[in-house]
Amino acid sequence: MLTVQSLFTEYRAPNGASVKAAQDVTFSVPEGKFFTLLGPSGCGKTTTLRSIAGLERPTSGEISVSEQVVYSSQKNIFLPPNLRNFGMVFQSYAIWPHMNVFHNVSFPLEVKRAKPSQHVIKEKVMSVLEAVGLDHLAEREATKLSGGQQQRLALARALVMEPRLLLLDEPLSNLDAKLREKMRFELKRMQSKFGLTTIYVTHDQSEALALSHEIAVMSEGRIVQIGSPRDIYERPKTKFVADFIGTTNFIEGVIIDQDRIHNLLSVQTPLGVLSVLSERDFNIGAKISLSIRPEDIYLSEEPLPSGVQNTLTGITEQSVFLGEYMDLKIRFGDYEMLARSHPTLRINNGDRIHVRLDAAKCVALSDSN
Ligand SMILES: Nc1ncnc2c1ncn2[C@@H]1O[C@H](COP(=O)(O)OP(=O)(O)O)[C@@H](O)[C@H]1O
Ligand SMILES: [Mg+2]
CATH class of the missing domain: 2.40.50.100 (RNA polymerase II/Efflux pump adaptor protein, barrel-sandwich hybrid domain)
Structure with missing residues (x-):
């Protein structure tokens, strides 16, 4: 479904030096699977995710989704993020504080070029709010939600666009330990319910093991091992992987x-x-x-x-x-x-x-x- 081929993304540091953030990153994710990029801080996870989203312009490589090339250095293709139709939730799940729960979710639909009718919008919004368990809070001000509820709201807002790919960057890291564990189960449940192809970024190995069909362990911009959670845990290929996972x-x-x-x-x-x-x-x-x-x-x-x-x-x-x-x-x-x-x-x-x-x-x- 998603294929990332020899992706290189570099930044220019303030002193002019180049930061090699993603280095020859290659992986593919089948339809409906939950794929995780796991590694210590600074290893290039966010860079890789943002490159998939189109928020960074890679140096070279190719990214395609369901046979559509969204980026290719060789073919000189770069599809802007708004045309990729991916849903995204980031670590700081920016909810819109001046809107209630309902409008936080309906807003992306309201501003769509082909805006659905009010009736359809209402139906879609309530259906995703129900899926994330917030339908009874539709009228509440978004700022009056708990951390876990705000997190679910951010997810609902991503889901309402019916994205073909869901990109999640450490979406649970702002929650306390107990809630994080609860949300982990929730995420897993929703992902399989919607059958959504999901790319998940985390530095938390237990989160990765619990959620993923497949994990790519990254170190210094490169993927060092790809495998099922069990594979990675029981058959690490390097000392780095053995040490990092558990x-x-x-x-x-x-x-x-x-x-x-x-x-x-x-x-x-x-x-x-x-x-x-x-x-x-x-x-x-x-x-x-x-x-x-x-x-x-x-x-x-x-x-x-x-x-x-x-x-x-x-x-x-x-x-x-x-x-x-x-x-x-x-x-x-x-x-x-x-x-x-x-x-x-x-x-x-x-x-x-x-x-x-x-x-x-x-x-x-x-x-x-
Ligand atoms: N906008 C940027 N400008 C310069 N360097 C950056 C920028 N964003 C990230 N980096 C650097 O790229 C590397 C990878 O960062 P990142 O992808 O955010 O890692 P991770 O998400 O795994 O913590 C780090 O060395 C980071 O400092
Ligand atoms: Mg990051």
């Missing part, structure tokens, strides 16, 4: 053997030799990092049977009871590992603890990217 433990190591039949690597690490399942090819002697999520570490109060792969014994340095689970810091000599366990584990600080690392849960990442 909490993880890194263990440095060197490949000492590779069994290509069973896709097993033997990795020499400060914790001893570990077996790691990996479909990627490495050279013997290559330096790598292993990434292991805290929740993937198997813990036992009792010693594990001898002969079991990847077993270690450490000392519990700290344990924090968090209701549904416990977070532990486990020390192995100089190395400290974070683990998460079921709260039934009975362990005290200073106790010995037995650990097993599943070969399939250790992700081998080459150090050279």
Whole structure:
């Protein structure tokens, strides 16, 4: 539906230097899917979104929507934003303070060149207000809405134009934590209800994991990995991605053997030799990092049977009871590992603890990217 091909967008800094904000950005989004650009502040997410919207003029590349080219450096095409028919909601969802809820939503229709009849406008406005749960507040002044309601109003205003593409730039970031979580579910529900192709921008990894069909992780203007939330979380391709998406433990190591039949690597690490399942090819002697999520570490109060792969014994340095689970810091000599366990584990600080690392849960990442 949306295709972005080799997009470069640069800015001129005040001192004249060029800021390479989007670098060779390429992705495509099928009809009706929720696609997220995720990355730390300054990595080029907003630039990419604004380039899609036509609010920035890229340096080069091509953007097309449902077979229509809206930007192409090669074909010299640049469709202005108002002709692209995209809906947009930004971080600062500017509602019009001097209008009530109804008029905030009807206004974009009133100023349309082919303005619908008053009857049709009323019908359309009330239908989107109902969808976002604001129909009972249609007469209220927009400034007298809560943060969450204002956010939904901004969304209603984007939806009323029946956009072919919805662009959302950190729309939840001004809300408090609890409301943000609630709105997350709301957004997801509305997106699937309308079947709207959505491009979402956020620096919040849990938001991205919860909402998206697909995520593109960005760093320094470039997309470093594209995949489903599960892919990105369980099979990060680089240390940057593993680190950015959730909490993880890194263990440095060197490949000492590779069994290509069973896709097993033997990795020499400060914790001893570990077996790691990996479909990627490495050279013997290559330096790598292993990434292991805290929740993937198997813990036992009792010693594990001898002969079991990847077993270690450490000392519990700290344990924090968090209701549904416990977070532990486990020390192995100089190395400290974070683990998460079921709260039934009975362990005290200073106790010995037995650990097993599943070969399939250790992700081998080459150090050279
Ligand atoms: N109008 C602008 N002029 C100059 N530099 C800009 C402008 N907008 C953004 N930048 C720079 O481009 C880079 C990417 O910014 P942005 O796309 O806003 O990142 P993100 O949305 O991921 O935080 C940053 O280094 C930022 O400082
Ligand atoms: Mg931004």
